[in-house]
Amino acid sequence: MPPYTHTGPAGCDQEFDARVLQGKIAIVTGGANGLGEAYVRALLAAGVKVCIGDLDTEKGQKLEVELPGTKFVQCDTSVWEDQVQLFREAASLPSTGKISYVVANAGIHRVDEVFQQSNTDSEPERPDLSIIDNNIKGPLYTAKLAAHYFIRQNGQTPTSDQQDTCLVLIGSGAAFLDVPRSPQYSASKWAMRGIMHSLRRTAYYYGSRVNVISPWYVRTNILPEEAYEHVANAGIQFANAEDAGQCLLRILSDTSVNGHSFFVTCRKWASRGYIDLDLEDYPGNDLVAEIQDEQIRPAPVSAGLFV
Ligand SMILES: NC(=O)c1ccc[n+]([C@@H]2O[C@H](COP(=O)([O-])OP(=O)(O)OC[C@H]3O[C@@H](n4cnc5c(N)ncnc54)[C@H](O)[C@@H]3O)[C@@H](O)[C@H]2O)c1
Numbered sequence: 026m027p028p029y030t031h032t033g034p035a036g037c038d039q040e041f042d043a044r045v046l047q048g049k050i051a052i053v054t055g056g057a058n059g060l061g062e063a064y065v066r067a068l069l070a071a072g073v074k075v076c077i078g079d080l081d082t083e084k085g086q087k088l089e090v091e092l093p094g095t096k097f098v099q100c101d102t103s104v105w106e107d108q109v110q111l112f113r114e115a116a117s118l119p120s121t122g123k124i125s126y127v128v129a130n131a132g133i134h135r136v137d138e139v140f141q142q143s144n145t146d147s148e149p150e151r152p153d154l155s156i157i158d159n160n161i162k163g164p165l166y167t168a169k170l171a172a173h174y175f176i177r178q179n180g181q182t183p184t185s186d187q188q189d190t191c192l193v194l195i196g197s198g199a200a201f202l203d204v205p206r207s208p209q210y211s212a213s214k215w216a217m218r219g220i221m222h223s224l225r226r227t228a229y230y231y232g233s234r235v236n237v238i239s240p241w242y243v244r245t246n247i248l249p250e251e252a253y254e255h256v257a258n259a260g261i262q263f264a265n266a267e268d269a270g271q272c273l274l275r276i277l278s279d280t281s282v283n284g285h286s287f288f289v290t291c292r293k294w295a296s297r298g299y300i301d302l303d304l305e306d307y308p309g310n311d312l313v314a315e316i317q318d319e320q321i322r323p324a325p326v327s328a329g330l331f332v
Pocket residue numbers: 054055056057058059060061078079080081100101102103130131132133134159163195196197198239240241242243244245246247248
């Protein structure tokens with residue numbers, strides 16, 4: 026695993042060989058429904074054993090019965106102890122006993138109270154910030170536990186013996202586009218890119234990678250049916266959950282993919298429903314390159330993991 030360097034967008038039109046994933050263990054948070062379920066099904070089809078951590082016990086248990094090779098663990102990702110238990114159970118799955126892939130998918134969307142109060146005659150009320158708890162705190166716990174297991178498995182010195190591990194954070198179109206009136210959701214999804222940027226240069230010390238998948242609109246339970254109808258009536262094409270699953274396999278089966286974010290999109294924008302928009306660097310911008318160099322100079326990657 027080489028240190029991070031920008032090499033341009035990863036190809037998303039080509040065939041890839043997911044057989045390298047066979048026999049590995051993955052965790053998918055929020056894997057009982059929607060896009061998470063699609064990641065679970067794609068991983069399973071590639072021969073990966075999957076531990077599903079989700080609040081939805083009924084659906085999670087149903088999946089565990091339907092899909093041999095999965096294990097359901099009841100888990101609220103915003104609760105640290107729940108995630109500790111989730112990782113413990115994943116590591117105790119038969120076969121390797123090592124966690125290779127972690128998908129921090131659990132997330133919510135709800136009415137955002139931050140700018141909801143339009144009456145300026147009264148004092149502003151404290152807004153509910155539970156989107157932040159779910160969508161940032163949860164993935165940060167997931168990222169910490171993933172790094173813990175990856176480091177324990179691979180050590181901190183890059184060698185050819187280290188086995189590939191990868192954390193995948195879930196963004197959104199709201200992680201790079203202007204989305205009016207949803208400051209919490211947008212902040213939480215931009216945050217996934219922030220976490221990725223803070224890890225991508227040092228992940229190689231423990232034989233690891235970190236990437237982001239940002240889905241466009243996909244029909245799931247995250248929005249009410251009327252909201253999807255409203256979007257569809259505006260002429261918007263949706264993306265497919267199955268393409269998100271293939272996007273995940275594309276990332277995991279190619280160890281050269283580190284520090285990228287992929288957009289899962291409708292087919293009119295990408296032949297396979299996902300594309301690397303190359304958003305995570307500023308190629309050709311010499312000034313930003315110089316500023317980045319100065320940013321990192323006092324705490325260089327070469328100083329190791331924990332400075
Ligand atoms: N569907 C879309 O259009 C879309 C677009 C962009 C990004 N996303 C992102 O994709 C991810 C999955 O969304 P989805 O559309 O599949 O939603 P969904 O509501 O259909 O499924 C989300 C799953 O996560 C679980 N979950 C939510 N909070 C949890 C918590 N604190 N702990 C454990 N489990 C929890 C739910 O029980 C559910 O099973 C989210 O991060 C979402 O922000 C979705």
